[in-house]
Structures are given as C-alpha cells and as structure tokens.
Amino acid sequence: MGMIGGGDNAFIGSIHRMAAALSEKIELCAGVFSQDDEKSSNFGLSLGIESGRCYGSYKEMIVKESKLPKKRRIDFVSIVTPNHLHFEIAEFALSYGFHVFCEKPTSLSLNESLKLQQQLKQTELSFAVAHVYTAYPMVIEARNRLANNEIGKINKVVVDYSQGWLSPEYLDTEQKQASWRMSPERAGLSCCMADIGTHAVNIAEFILQQRVDCVLAELTFSNHRPLDDDGSVLLRFRHGAKGILTASQICVGEENNLTIRVYGDKGSIKWQQQTSGTLLLQQAKGPIQILTNGSDYLCDAALALSRTPPGHPQGFIEAFSNLYLLFYKQIVEGDKVDLLPQIEQGVAGLAFIEAVIESNKTGNRWVTLSA
Ligand SMILES: NC(=O)c1ccc[n+]([C@@H]2O[C@H](COP(=O)([O-])OP(=O)(O)OC[C@H]3O[C@@H](n4cnc5c(N)ncnc54)[C@H](O)[C@@H]3O)[C@@H](O)[C@H]2O)c1
Numbered sequence: 001m002g003m004i005g006g007g008d009n010a011f012i013g014s015i016h017r018m019a020a021a022l023s024e025k026i027e028l029c030a031g032v033f034s035q036d037d038e039k040s041s042n043f044g045l046s047l048g049i050e051s052g053r054c055y056g057s058y059k060e061m062i063v064k065e066s067k068l069p070k071k072r073r074i075d076f077v078s079i080v081t082p083n084h085l086h087f088e089i090a091e092f093a094l095s096y097g098f099h100v101f102c103e104k105p106t107s108l109s110l111n112e113s114l115k116l117q118q119q120l121k122q123t124e125l126s127f128a129v130a131h132v133y134t135a136y137p138m139v140i141e142a143r144n145r146l147a148n149n150e151i152g153k154i155n156k157v158v159v160d161y162s163q164g165w166l167s168p169e170y171l172d173t174e175q176k177q178a179s180w181r182m183s184p185e186r187a188g189l190s191c192c193m194a195d196i197g198t199h200a201v202n203i204a205e206f207i208l209q210q211r212v213d214c215v216l217a218e219l220t221f222s223n224h225r226p227l228d229d230d231g232s233v234l235l236r237f238r239h240g241a242k243g244i245l246t247a248s249q250i251c252v253g254e255e256n257n258l259t260i261r262v263y264g265d266k267g268s269i270k271w272q273q274q275t276s277g278t279l280l281l282q283q284a285k286g287p288i289q290i291l292t293n294g295s296d297y298l299c300d301a302a303l304a305l306s307r308t309p310p311g312h313p314q315g316f317i318e319a320f321s322n323l324y325l326l327f328y329k330q331i332v333e334g335d336k337v338d339l340l341p342q343i344e345q346g347v348a349g350l351a352f353i354e355a356v357i358e359s360n361k362t363g364n365r366w367v368t369l370s371a
Pocket of ligand 1: 009010012034057080081105195
C-alpha cells in the first residue's frame with residue numbers, strides 16, 4: 001500500500017494504517033503524507049518507510065512506483081486526503097495501473113465519480129470506498145436477516161447519524177478537520193451530508209439492498225456557514241420502502257451516534273454503531289432478541305468478519321480492517337466481492353449529495369437521484 005494524506009495529527013489516515021496492518025495481508029511501503037515535502041518525509045520515516053519511498057507529491061509517488069519491478073512496487077494507493085483531491089489522485093493512480101482504496105466522497109461532483117466509473121470499466125482494477133459501517137459484522141447480519149425475509153416486507157427505515165463536534169459554540173476554529181470541511185473548495189457542495197449523510201444512506205441501502213430513488217431535504221447552515229452542518233431528509237426507496245434520514249454535526253453532546261432501525265410487516269431490526277457488537281431483532285409479538293458479534297448462529301459472512309469471540313468488543317478499526325480484507329480478496333482473486341463498497345457506492349453517494357442540495361435549494365421538493 002502507498003498512502004496519500006494521513007500525516008501527523010490527521011484523523012483517518014492512522015485508522016487506515018492500523019486497519020491495513022491488522023489485516024495481516026497489507027504492508028505500508030510508500031507514502032506522501034502532507035503537501036509539505038519535508039513534513040511528509042519526516043513523517044514517513046517515523047513510520048519506518050524507507051527514505052527513497054517517502055515521496056514529495058502523489059504524482060511523484062505514482063510515477064516512480066510504477067517504474068519499480070512488479071514484486072517490489074505498491075499494488076494500490078489509499079487516498080485519505082481532504083475531499084477535493086480524491087478524484088484527481090484516483091484518476092491518476094488508475095491511469096498508472098494501481099488499484100485504489102478511496103475515502104468518501106469519491107469526488108466533489110457526480111460527474112467526476114461517473115468518470116471514474118467509466119475509467120474503471122476499461123481496466124481490471126479494483127476501487128474501494130471507505131464506507132466503513134457496512135463492514136461491521138452485525139450490519140452484515142442485519143442485511144442477511146432482511147434478505148431471508150425475517151422481518152417481512154420493508155415499510156419504514158429510520159437512520160440517524162448525529163455528532164456534536166461542529167457546534168459553532170464549542171468549536172476550536174483552528175481545528176484542522178473543521179476548517180477544510182467548511183470550505184466549499186475543499187469539501188465540495190456539502191459538509192454534513194457529504195461527511196456523514198453519505199454513510200447513513202449507504203448503510204440503509206446496504207441493509208435493504210435497495211437504492212434510494214428520491215429525496216426531500218431540509219438543511220441547516222448555522223451562523224450563516226457556507227455549508228450545511230445538519231439536515232433532515234425524507235427517503236423513498238426504489239422498491240417502495242419509505243424512510244427518514246437525519247444527519248447532524250451540531251447535536252451537542254453526541255459523539256458518533258449512527259443508528260439504523262428498519263421496520264417490516266413481520267418485525268424490525270435496530271443497530272447502533274456505539275454498541276456495534278449487538279443487533280436487536282424483534283418479530284411481531286415475539287421477544288426482543290439480542291444477537292451478538294462472533295456468535296456461531298450468525299451468517300457465514302458476518303462470522304468470517306468477526307475478529308473476537310462473543311463478549312470481547314471489537315469496533316471501528318476492525319471494521320476498517322474488514323474493508324481492507326475484502327479489498328485484498330478482490331484484488332487477489334479478481335472476482336467482485338459483493339460486500340465491498342465500490343465505485344457504484346461512490347457514485348450513489350454523490351447522487352445523494354447533489355439531490356439533497358437541490359431539494360433544499362429549490363423549496364424542499366422531491367428530487368429524483370440522477371444515477
Ligand atoms: N470513512 C470514514 O469513516 C471517515 C472518517 C473521517 C474522515 N473521512 C474522510 O477522510 C478524508 C480525510 O479526513 P480527515 O478528517 O482525516 O482529514 P485531516 O485534515 O485530518 O487529514 C488530511 C491529511 O491529508 C494531508 N494532505 C492534504 N493535502 C495533501 C496532499 N496534496 N498530498 C498529501 N497529503 C495531503 C494533510 O496534510 C493531512 O495529513 C476526508 O475525505 C474525509 O471525508 C472518512
């Protein structure tokens with residue numbers, strides 16, 4: 001793996017490095033960790049990367065690595081920079097024959113993600129998107145229970161991702177993660193909906209195995225911020241289910257409270273990422289069942305991605321590591337791995353963002369997703 005972004009004090013880069021290492025299949029061999037050449041190099045050396053492979057720019061890394069013998073060069077790049085760089089780096093890496101593991105959103109516009117999808121069609125390369133929540137075993141179990149018709153025909157989905165860290169009253173304005181997220185040039189059309197709303201819609205689509213067809217949104221821009229920091233979205237899924245998605249970064253006191261509830265005509269399921277090792281399942285008139293991570297009654301896919309026995313907590317880093325494992329499997333075996341979020345999910349994320357923005361801007365009306 002060669003990493004782009006994720007330097008000193010970055011948030012998600014170190015999670016990716018730990019996750020890749022935890023897969024026991026992937027080694028970080030090269031990187032460019034900052035726009036500043038010297039900082040990047042020092043940081044790469046501190047991670048134990050050999051000096052000749054701590055690069056000054058992503059172009060230098062990709063071009064030079066492509067010239068190394070196949071056995072020695074990196075197989076893929078992991079893109080963990082702010083949003084505005086995802087598309088250009090991914091496009092460049094693919095054009096040099098490298099697989100790509102990309103943070104979300106995959107680009108600033110739907111058109112760019114569609115271009116990546118076109119580019120990928122001309123190659124045998126793999127492209128993963130870091131929608132980590134669908135790699136939790138109990139989320140995979142939820143998808144399996146729905147596919148087995150255990151809660152019947154789906155009538156309603158309620159998905160909420162609440163955080164409080166961008167509340168203007170409490171925010172340190174110098175905070176690096178906040179400053180680019182509120183910049184339209186670096187974050188794109190949206191802050192909250194792009195940052196966490198895309199995770200919420202992705203987990204709903206993953207569990208239901210249904211795409212969202214249209215949305216009606218109302219967004220909040222606290223203190224006249226240039227981008228949204230909160231929003232509520234009504235959802236209509238392609239096969240008839242209805243839902244509501246709320247995402248907020250100004251819910252004071254909330255940490256990473258992602259919760260999904262799905263109601264069918266026979267029962268319901270509920271999953272919360274802050275208690276990610278359990279899935280609640282209730283059938284009409286039956287008792288609440290608490291299903292737990294690592295238990296032998298789980299489906300094969302959920303069991304295969306459970307890292308610890310029941311009762312021993314596993315979480316965010318292991319879920320990220322599961323994504324890396326699925327990506328590795330796809331690269332090595334060549335067949336599309338169904339559970340891995342790929343460019344289709346990247347495109348879906350951008351289609352969602354653009355539809356939500358349009359709905360909010362045009363008087364909160366229903367907007368059909370483009371892709
Ligand atoms: N999947 C998830 O759960 C999740 C969680 C957090 C963030 N993210 C995504 O990860 C990305 C990074 O977010 P973050 O919070 O870690 O940001 P961050 O600001 O903490 O880190 C970004 C890093 O990129 C580096 N960088 C910037 N320009 C660069 C360049 N030209 N070359 C090399 N490095 C460069 C910066 O120096 C910094 O180290 C965003 O796209 C965000 O949406 C995803």
